[in-house]
Amino acid sequence: MNETNHLKWKKKFFTIAIGQTVSLIGSSAVQFAMIWWMAIETDSPIMMSLAGLVAFLPQLILGPFAGVWIDRRKRKTVVIAADMFVGLVAAAFAIAFVIGRPPVWSVCLVLGIRAIGGVFHTPAIQALIPMLVPSQELMKANGWSQFMQSGAFMLGPVFGAFLFGAFSMPVILLTDLLGAMAACITVAVIKIREPEKSGTEYPNFRREFKEGIAVFRADPRLLHLLINAAVCMVFFLPLASLYPLMSSSYFKVNAFHAGIVEFLYAAGMMVSALVIGQLFQKTNRLRLARMGLLLLGIIILACGILPADYVFFWIFAGLCLLMGACGNVYGLPVMTYMQETVAPESLGRAFSLLGSVMSLAMPLGLLIAGPCAEKLGVAFWFLASGIAMVLVTAGMALYDKKAG
CATH class of the missing domain: 1.20.1250.20 (MFS general substrate transporter like domains)
Known part of the structure; x- marks a missing residue:
């Protein structure tokens, strides 16, 4: 170039x-x-x-x-x-x-x-x-x-x-x-060069929705990773609603401390975005994404075993920095892989379908997380979520390795 x-x-x-x-x-x-x-x-x-x-x-x-x-x-x-x-x-x-x-x-x-x-x-x-x-x-x-x-x-x-x-x-x-x-x-x-359209007729949603599904079925490694991610998101996404409770109810700190947690999470995302973009351009995309999910599960598990003490709040805040970073270790490689491998005329359907599947994880997770955290405590949900994410990701990795 x-x-x-x-x-x-x-x-x-x-x-x-x-x-x-x-x-x-x-x-x-x-x-x-x-x-x-x-x-x-x-x-x-x-x-x-x-x-x-x-x-x-x-x-x-x-x-x-x-x-x-x-x-x-x-x-x-x-x-x-x-x-x-x-x-x-x-x-x-x-x-x-x-x-x-x-x-x-x-x-x-x-x-x-x-x-x-x-x-x-x-x-x-x-x-x-x-x-x-x-x-x-x-x-x-x-x-x-x-x-x-x-x-x-x-x-x-x-x-x-x-x-x-x-x-x-x-x-x-x-x-x-x-x-x-x-x-x-x-x-x-x-000025943007658009991909050629397959036709101007009124869209057949049923047929073209199936074509969107076919994009993932044609790539088993990507499909397995996204199934892995969808299951993990059932446990991970509800944590966004429980974050304030870890600060206020579990560690018993004030709004200033809760703000620090949110800031560090976003800072982790910012730093990791630059590092991944600059240093991991030639790394296997799907392997890196799976590593991100595994690390995310380990960090969440670690949050769940921290004692409810002010000193350990700062360890929790540091883990949140790493948590934000690991979100990009998963998300950026998946997005890049799809942009590189999916035909341009099908990218819109592929990304929309992916977004719909992931969005389903939030209400499903909240139905489980709410009663569980209410009865057993918010820290328990962090612990259970971390264990589930590690087991699911490790299990899927072993399955893919055996499948060749």
Whole structure:
């Protein structure tokens, strides 16, 4: 690759990535403000849980169908439309605040509607990256992208807290629209070579959904790893809801300490994104991803056996830094492998189907984790989750090794 082409793809990639990061900071800030407003208004764990569940449902229900549409349309158009949809939903909610005081349950409704945009946006942008980046640079580019996204997730709540204290809700909500417009402009100005479409006829969702499944069935190693990951996510994803309880109930520390835990988790994601992208470009993708799942299970298990003592809280915080890092050790190689091996015209369906399967793990896990943690303690769920993830991952690795 000559120097001119090298600079050309980098310019395109970073133009879009920076725009998406700005949009993500705005969306994360607005989401924080909406949830914080609902928490103040209701002080209800049930409403907070309902809000989280509603945000997951669109991916679960629409994901497979969204992938079919993404592969039938220009990815560039889908990304712009999805970004603007989310921004306009926030703007409409801002108008509702100007007109009068909306009911608290409307936050759940808005979170669910906004999530519809994400159902289309995430797989479309993942499928778009291979059209900009040379295949040998995909791991590095995904690392940069994840680094910026992790930074956005760190800055978003901080920005949201500042906005919540300084401005009214209508003003806060409009920042989402401004961020979406910035992201759309950066995508619109970049020329992208789209893959050839198989046809312009109305999509046959049943047939094309099966074609999406066939992508994974055609690659048994990838399929087995994703089954492994889906089972692990049933145990791992509920931990996000239990994190605050480890700080407040188990270690009995305050909100400042809980914030440190969240910060370190995101910092681990940021650092690992750069390291993996730069140093592991030639490593076996699926082997690295499985190692990430195994390490994640070991770290979670270690969290579960820590004594409930203030000194050990800081060990827990350090383990959370490693936990954030290991999430990327799994996620980045899988994304890169799919971008490298799946046909461009099927990438949208593949990523959407993957997102739907993983999103199913959250409600399933919560149904198990909630009663278990309530009865046996939150630390026990960390311990049980870690053991389950280690056993499942090790067992699947042995099965694949015997299968050859």
